[in-house]
Amino acid sequence: MYLPVLFSILLVISSVHTFQYTELAQYVDSHQEDYVEALRDWVAIESDSSNILRRPDLHRMMETAAQKLRLMGGAVDLVDIGEQELPDGQMLALPKVVTAQFGNDSSKHTVCVYGHVDVQPAKREDGWATDPYNLTDVRGNLYGRGASDNKAPVLAWIHAVEAYQALNMELPVNVKFVIEGMEETGSNGLDAMIVAQRDTFFSDVDYIVISDCGWLSRRPALTYGTRGNCYFFAEVEGPKQDLHSGVYGGAVIEPMTDLIGILDTLISPSGKILIPGIREAVAPLTDEEWKMYQDIQFDVDNYKSRVGVNELMYNNKVDLLAHVWRYPTVSIHGIEGAFSDAGSKTVIPAKVTAKFSIRQVPNMEPAMVKKQVTDYLHSVFAKRKSPNRLKVTMVIGAKPWLADTRHPLYEAGKAAVKRVFDMDPDLIREGGTIPIARTFQDVTGKSIIMMPIGGFDDGLHSQNEKMSRYNYIEGTKLFITYLNEVSQIKKQTSV
Amino acid sequence: MYLPVLFSILLVISSVHTFQYTELAQYVDSHQEDYVEALRDWVAIESDSSNILRRPDLHRMMETAAQKLRLMGGAVDLVDIGEQELPDGQMLALPKVVTAQFGNDSSKHTVCVYGHVDVQPAKREDGWATDPYNLTDVRGNLYGRGASDNKAPVLAWIHAVEAYQALNMELPVNVKFVIEGMEETGSNGLDAMIVAQRDTFFSDVDYIVISDCGWLSRRPALTYGTRGNCYFFAEVEGPKQDLHSGVYGGAVIEPMTDLIGILDTLISPSGKILIPGIREAVAPLTDEEWKMYQDIQFDVDNYKSRVGVNELMYNNKVDLLAHVWRYPTVSIHGIEGAFSDAGSKTVIPAKVTAKFSIRQVPNMEPAMVKKQVTDYLHSVFAKRKSPNRLKVTMVIGAKPWLADTRHPLYEAGKAAVKRVFDMDPDLIREGGTIPIARTFQDVTGKSIIMMPIGGFDDGLHSQNEKMSRYNYIEGTKLFITYLNEVSQIKKQTSV
Numbered sequence: 009m010y011l012p013v014l015f016s017i018l019l020v021i022s023s024v025h026t027f028q029y030t031e032l033a034q035y036v037d038s039h040q041e042d043y044v045e046a047l048r049d050w051v052a053i054e055s056d057s058s059n060i061l062r063r064p065d066l067h068r069m070m071e072t073a074a075q076k077l078r079l080m081g082g083a084v085d086l087v088d089i090g091e092q093e094l095p096d097g098q099m100l101a102l103p104k105v106v107t108a109q110f111g112n113d114s115s116k117h118t119v120c121v122y123g124h125v126d127v128q129p130a131k132r133e134d135g136w137a138t139d140p141y142n143l144t145d146v147r148g149n150l151y152g153r154g155a156s157d158n159k160a161p162v163l164a165w166i167h168a169v170e171a172y173q174a175l176n177m178e179l180p181v182n183v184k185f186v187i188e189g190m191e192e193t194g195s196n197g198l199d200a201m202i203v204a205q206r207d208t209f210f211s212d213v214d215y216i217v218i219s220d221c222g223w224l225s226r227r228p229a230l231t232y233g234t235r236g237n238c239y240f241f242a243e244v245e246g247p248k249q250d251l252h253s254g255v256y257g258g259a260v261i262e263p264m265t266d267l268i269g270i271l272d273t274l275i276s277p278s279g280k281i282l283i284p285g286i287r288e289a290v291a292p293l294t295d296e297e298w299k300m301y302q303d304i305q306f307d308v309d310n311y312k313s314r315v316g317v318n319e320l321m322y323n324n325k326v327d328l329l330a331h332v333w334r335y336p337t338v339s340i341h342g343i344e345g346a347f348s349d350a351g352s353k354t355v356i357p358a359k360v361t362a363k364f365s366i367r368q369v370p371n372m373e374p375a376m377v378k379k380q381v382t383d384y385l386h387s388v389f390a391k392r393k394s395p396n397r398l399k400v401t402m403v404i405g406a407k408p409w410l411a412d413t414r415h416p417l418y419e420a421g422k423a424a425v426k427r428v429f430d431m432d433p434d435l436i437r438e439g440g441t442i443p444i445a446r447t448f449q450d451v452t453g454k455s456i457i458m459m460p461i462g463g464f465d466d467g468l469h470s471q472n473e474k475m476s477r478y479n480y481i482e483g484t485k486l487f488i489t490y491l492n493e494v495s496q497i498k499k500q501t502s503v
Numbered sequence: 504m505y506l507p508v509l510f511s512i513l514l515v516i517s518s519v520h521t522f523q524y525t526e527l528a529q530y531v532d533s534h535q536e537d538y539v540e541a542l543r544d545w546v547a548i549e550s551d552s553s554n555i556l557r558r559p560d561l562h563r564m565m566e567t568a569a570q571k572l573r574l575m576g577g578a579v580d581l582v583d584i585g586e587q588e589l590p591d592g593q594m595l596a597l598p599k600v601v602t603a604q605f606g607n608d609s610s611k612h613t614v615c616v617y618g619h620v621d622v623q624p625a626k627r628e629d630g631w632a633t634d635p636y637n638l639t640d641v642r643g644n645l646y647g648r649g650a651s652d653n654k655a656p657v658l659a660w661i662h663a664v665e666a667y668q669a670l671n672m673e674l675p676v677n678v679k680f681v682i683e684g685m686e687e688t689g690s691n692g693l694d695a696m697i698v699a700q701r702d703t704f705f706s707d708v709d710y711i712v713i714s715d716c717g718w719l720s721r722r723p724a725l726t727y728g729t730r731g732n733c734y735f736f737a738e739v740e741g742p743k744q745d746l747h748s749g750v751y752g753g754a755v756i757e758p759m760t761d762l763i764g765i766l767d768t769l770i771s772p773s774g775k776i777l778i779p780g781i782r783e784a785v786a787p788l789t790d791e792e793w794k795m796y797q798d799i800q801f802d803v804d805n806y807k808s809r810v811g812v813n814e815l816m817y818n819n820k821v822d823l824l825a826h827v828w829r830y831p832t833v834s835i836h837g838i839e840g841a842f843s844d845a846g847s848k849t850v851i852p853a854k855v856t857a858k859f860s861i862r863q864v865p866n867m868e869p870a871m872v873k874k875q876v877t878d879y880l881h882s883v884f885a886k887r888k889s890p891n892r893l894k895v896t897m898v899i900g901a902k903p904w905l906a907d908t909r910h911p912l913y914e915a916g917k918a919a920v921k922r923v924f925d926m927d928p929d930l931i932r933e934g935g936t937i938p939i940a941r942t943f944q945d946v947t948g949k950s951i952i953m954m955p956i957g958g959f960d961d962g963l964h965s966q967n968e969k970m971s972r973y974n975y976i977e978g979t980k981l982f983i984t985y986l987n988e989v990s991q992i993k994k995q996t997s998v
Contacts, residue, residue: 058846095845129848135744193847222750235749239847248811249630252964253834254730254935255717257862258774258826259806259815264835265770272767275760277887279753311754316743316853319890320754331753339748340759341850346837347858351553352688352734352898353624354860354935355836355964358811363842365849367752392772395814403847440749440849469747469850 027492028177029427035171036484043167043480044150046076048143050125050159051152057103057126057193060094066103069125070189073162074106077185080170082108087205089197102197103189107209110169111182118182119494120213120454122444123162123220124191127154128469135471148477155475156466161219162187164461164480168487180495184213188444191220194239194404195443202444202451215417215455215494216448219487221438222462223479225305228429228486230421231458232411233333233437234445236368238377239404242270242385243361246396251356260356264346266394267360273388274364275338279321279331281366285380286336289372293330301326304434314465333437336372340364365404367439374405406443409456417457420493424459427493428486440468461486522987523672524922530666531979538662538975539645541571543638545620545654546647552598552621552688555589561598564620565684568657569601572680575665577603582700584692587685590736597692598684602704605664606677613677614989615708615949617939618657618715619686622649623964630966644969651961655970656714656978657682659956663982675990679708683939686715689734689899690938697939697946710912710950710989711943714982716933717957718974720800723924723981725916726953727906728828728932729940731863733872734899737765737880738856741891746851755851759841761889762855768883769859770833774816774826776861780875781831784867788825796821799929809960828932831867835859860899862934869900901938904951912952915988919954922988923981935963956981 036043055069056062070086078084086104094100103126111118130140130153138144140153150160165185172179186209190196202210223229244263251260275281306325312318322328331337341363347353368377382400389398411418413435425433438458445456461483467473531538550564551557565581573579581599589595598621606613625635625648633639635648645655660680667674681704685691697705718724739758746755770776801820807813817823826832836858842848863872877895884893906913908930920928933953940951956978962968 058848059844060846128850129844129846192849237749237849239849241847246812249962249967250965251810252935253832253836253860254732254862254933255963256810256827257834257860257934258830258832259817259823259934260810260812261772261774261814261816262834264837265833266772268763268766268835269772271763277756277761277764277889279756315746315751315755317741317755317890319756321756322754328754332751335753337748337753338760339752339757339849339851340763340841341748341848342759342842342852343838344843344845346835346843348837348839348841348843349554349624350839351555351624352736352858352860353553353836353964354687354732354734354834355623356834357837358965363847365748365752365847367749394772395812438749439752439754440747467744468750469848470745470853472744 027180029489031175032171032488033485035175036167036481036488040477040481043163043484044145044477046163047150047155047160047480050163051143051154052141054141055126055154055189056129057190058129060100063100066126066189070103070106073125073187076166077106077108080173082110084108087201089201092196105198105201106185106187108185109182111179113182116181117214117494117497118184118212119491120184120186120210120216121165122186122216122218122448123165124158124188125162126189126192127157128192137472149474150477150480151472151474153473155473156222156462157468157473158191158220160475160480161461161483164484165219165487167484168491171488180492183491194406198444199447202447206451210452213452213454215457218442218445218456218458219461220442221440221458221460222466222468223460223464224434224436225307225464227305227431227434228425229434229436229460230418231436231438231460232413232418234409234442235333235439236372236374236408236443237365237404237406237441238368238374238381238402239363239365240381241361241363241401241403242267243359243399244396245359247356247358250358253354253356256356261394261396262356263360263396264357266389266392266396267343267362269392270385270388271340271362271364274340279337281336281338283380283384286366286372286377289376290335291370293334298326300435301329304329304436332439334369336369337367338364367441369408370410374407378402378405406441407446409442409445409449411456415455416497417455420497421457421459421490424486424490424493427489428482459486459490522675524984526670527666527983528980530670531662531976531983535972535976538658538979539640539972541658542645542650542655542975545658546638546649547636549636550621550649550684551624552685553624555595558595561621561684565598565601568620568682571661572601572603575668577605579603582696584696587691600693600696601680601682603680604677606674608677611676612709612989612992613679613707614986615679615681615705615711616660617681617711617713617943618660619653619683620657621684621687622652623687632967643972645972645975646967646969648968650968650970651717651957652963652968653686653715655975656956659975659979660714660982662979663986666983675987678986679704689901693939694942697942701946705947708947708949710952713937713940713951713953714956715937716935716953716955717961717963718955718959719929719931720802720959722800722926722929723920724929724931724955725913726931726933726955727908727913729904729937730828730934731867731869731903731938732860732899732901732936733863733869733876733897734858734860735876736856736858736896736898737762738854738894739891740854742851742853745853748849748851751851756889756891757851758855758891759852761884761887761891762838762857764887765880765883766835766857766859769835774832776831776833778875778879781861781867781872784871785830786865788829793821795930796824799824799931827934829864831861831863833859833861862936864903865905869902873897873900901936902941904937904940904944906951910950911992912950915992916952916954916985919981919985919988922984923977954981954985
């Protein structure tokens with residue numbers, strides 16, 4: 009009886025530890041069309057979290073994601089995270105957060121995948137070549153709002169688990185999901201949910217993986233930092249209603265003139281932030297960082313031509329990367345309440361609200377940025393001696409995040425990229441904000457990796473967002489492989 | 504036979520010259536509901552001339568006006584005035600101009616009434632309490648886009664003629680109509696039409712009456728001047744498409760920052776126009792003017808509370824009236840292409856177009872203003888050393904207009920106001936632009952009067968535009984009376 013028993017034990021170990029990459033990769037390739045259809049279904053749901061009129065679609069999106077995970081046998085919860093307060097004081101239910109669990113083997117590591125299924129606004133008339141909510145394949149690129157940010161990556165993770173299941177292969181690690189629906193407007197309610205579930209859902213999580221970002225070039229990348237985001241509304245209110253500019257022009261101090269005047273004091277033409285205290289708070293660039301940036305594969309001319317400009321704020325690689333990754337910037341997004349349609353309208357808008365944001369970096373703090381911006385704008389406004397009323401609010405205050413690239417989680421990432429793409433990844437930072445990374449770090453104390461599969465030219469937040477079939481499908485293989493690589497960390501650490 | 508013949512002749516003279524005001528006024532009063540229904544039908548047509556998608560409605564509006572005049576037996580033409588070129592180079596048919604004629608008696612004066620039936624944009628969500636295209640009566644005020652500007656005044660003129668017809672009274676003067684559909688966007692095509700018909704349709708016109716304006720207070724008014732309007736688009740274009748502000752913020756010189764920067768150089772916080780040459784061109788205020796302004800019934804505090812502000816650009820009557828009537832001003836209306844919805848969007852808009860206008864006055868010239876503004880903005884923009892591209896275009900260039908208040912046409916107006924309202928009118932100017940006044944003056948050489956019936960608080964171009972039943976109905980009586988008063992001018996001049 010001894011030998012057969014040993015044999016059985018070896019068999020079990022084998023079934024756990026032998027990673028059958030070829031079979032899994034073939035399975036993925038042969039299910040490509042199913043994956044595209046799944047993405048089409050998700051893109052069709054206009055889950056715009058910034059538009060309160062789309063909230064029913066957003067709820068439907070969360071339920072759709074939950075149902076997909078349920079059908080795969082996951083232990084799924086739709087976690088109520090409460091309500092948000094609208095500017096007018098009304099309360100609106102937040103989209104529930106989907107959590108799911110696959111596997112519960114305490115001898116394995118537990119990887120928690122974070123993603124979001126809400127999207128930025130998109131309208132055909134913004135300049136989309138196709139209907140943003142009808143996934144359209146043009147020469148291997150899948151165009152649609154949310155395709156890359158972040159619906160395809162979330163689906164790729166789900167499909168990675170599904171592939172193991174379909175081939176009756178045991179998952180090398182336990183996999184958990186946290187899928188939210190408010191990422192694009194600042195992950196309202198998610199922080200509290202993570203705090204609340206720190207000792208329950210998150211207690212056995214070892215590593216957190218986020219794929220809400222993109223590569224820097226055609227070379228795969230691992231991301232080790234993001235900028236934060238302080239998003240402001242600056243509202244100037246004057247007359248009680250819009251006025252005819254012929255009838256009242258010259259009589260009233262126009263809110264729009266005041267707003268333009270204070271916006272013009274935020275940043276200089278050469279990109280210098282003029283708000284006192286902001287630049288002083290930024291961590292200085294180290295020699296080591298400078299060296300890392302030097303080594304990154306990045307073609308400034310190609311970047312220019314992709315953006316469609318002749319000149320950038322900085323035209324050498326290191327300065328450019330540093331200014332999108334580790335220096336703050338101010339962007340003015342637009343003005344609500346003014347005339348914004350085509351044509352000519354002779355109106356004096358009564359109340360205008362500028363939307364602008366400051367991408368923040370270590371060692372800036374959102375609470376301090378809020379104070380600096382608010383104080384500064386009020387002081388600038390006071391100098392105008394306007395009878396209009398200024399109100400400055402910070403509606404998003406998301407912190408930056410920075411990881412240690414020497415952590416085993418990153419070594420596992422490098423190995424997975426090597427296996428699937430046969431090359432080393434770039435180690436990059438992300439100019440955008442994935443606030444949840446910082447929250448996970450602060451609240452759970454777990455290690456985090458960002459593993460993007462989005463292309464460098466996916467057009468996140470802009471017209472004609474896309475995800476290429478190549479990135480979607482090879483990305484699914486990357487995730488499958490990564491789960492296995494992470495299971496190896498366990499062996500290493502237990503050795 | 505001698506006496507009966509004389510008697511007959513006297514009877515004829517009597518039927519021509521006896522103005523039966525009481526009967527006409529009673530007729531108007533008893534048809535009030537019909538007049539309101541007619542206005543409701545017209546307001547229901549969204550004849551927004553600035554929105555090319557509404558062009559079919561605008562064409563329908565012109566046909567509706569023409570049909571009403573045809574049914575009254577007028578000699579009606581729908582005059583083709585050609586096409587307009589859109590910013591993208593496409594051509595779009597302009598709404599036809601309606602001309603009509605009632606009476607052709609060369610022994611009488613011919614009065615030509617000008618009006619327009621296009622409207623400014625309006626959306627419920629702009630802050631309207633009611634559907635802007637569903638005329639709604641709230642305590643005697645008729646709310647709807649275009650109610651006061653200019654559909655009710657046009658209808659009141661039509662109803663004035665109709666009242667004479669219904670009572671079988673001969674019109675004391677020949678009446679012509681010129682009704683256009685592009686007034687709100689600069690009367691595109693009308694100037695050429697007036698020039699073309701100067702020696703045909705306009706050859707027998709003696710006087711031109713325009714009722715496209717409003718009173719200054721509850722006292723009826725006659726208007727003797729308007730400001731012009733130079734409306735500009737300033738477009739700054741950078742990247743080839745909108746960009747994610749996280750990913751690209753810090754890398755690109757943002758068009759929005761450039762645009763805000765140049766807009767901020769147009770006007771000072773205290774209302775001083777900073778564009779070189781503009782202020783120097785303005786005719787100085789004369790002592791006589793100053794005296795006239797002093798005598799006008801105008802309550803600055805009431806004006807403030809109506810506008811809903813604590814402080815105006817100027818807080819004394821003369822300065823205030825002077826700055827809305829006879830000094831230029833700059834209004835920034837809004838920005839197209841930037842984020843303008845509710846909520847937060849982290850976008851770097853690729854192309855943004857500011858809309859602003861300069862109300863101009865004697866002795867400014869639109870061609871010179873165009874050059875001054877364009878040169879100035881380009882020089883300011885050049886100092887920024889931005890790689891983005893600036894394009895400045897003047898899309899409307901409408902001249903100011905000024906009449907002589909001692910002309911018999913104004914004396915007739917004073918008499919008509921006295922009869923209907925039992926008070927003397929204020930003699931006022933209009934801060935807004937009725938470009939056609941200047942064109943009529945320049946092209947036809949005829950005398951022009953502006954006879955408003957709109958209320959001082961009608962909310963032209965803003966939310967909740969309205970026309971009161973009182974002004975609409977008494978205004979109809981005023982027009983009826985005025986036609987008779989104008990016929991008296993003839994007697995005076997022939998004496």
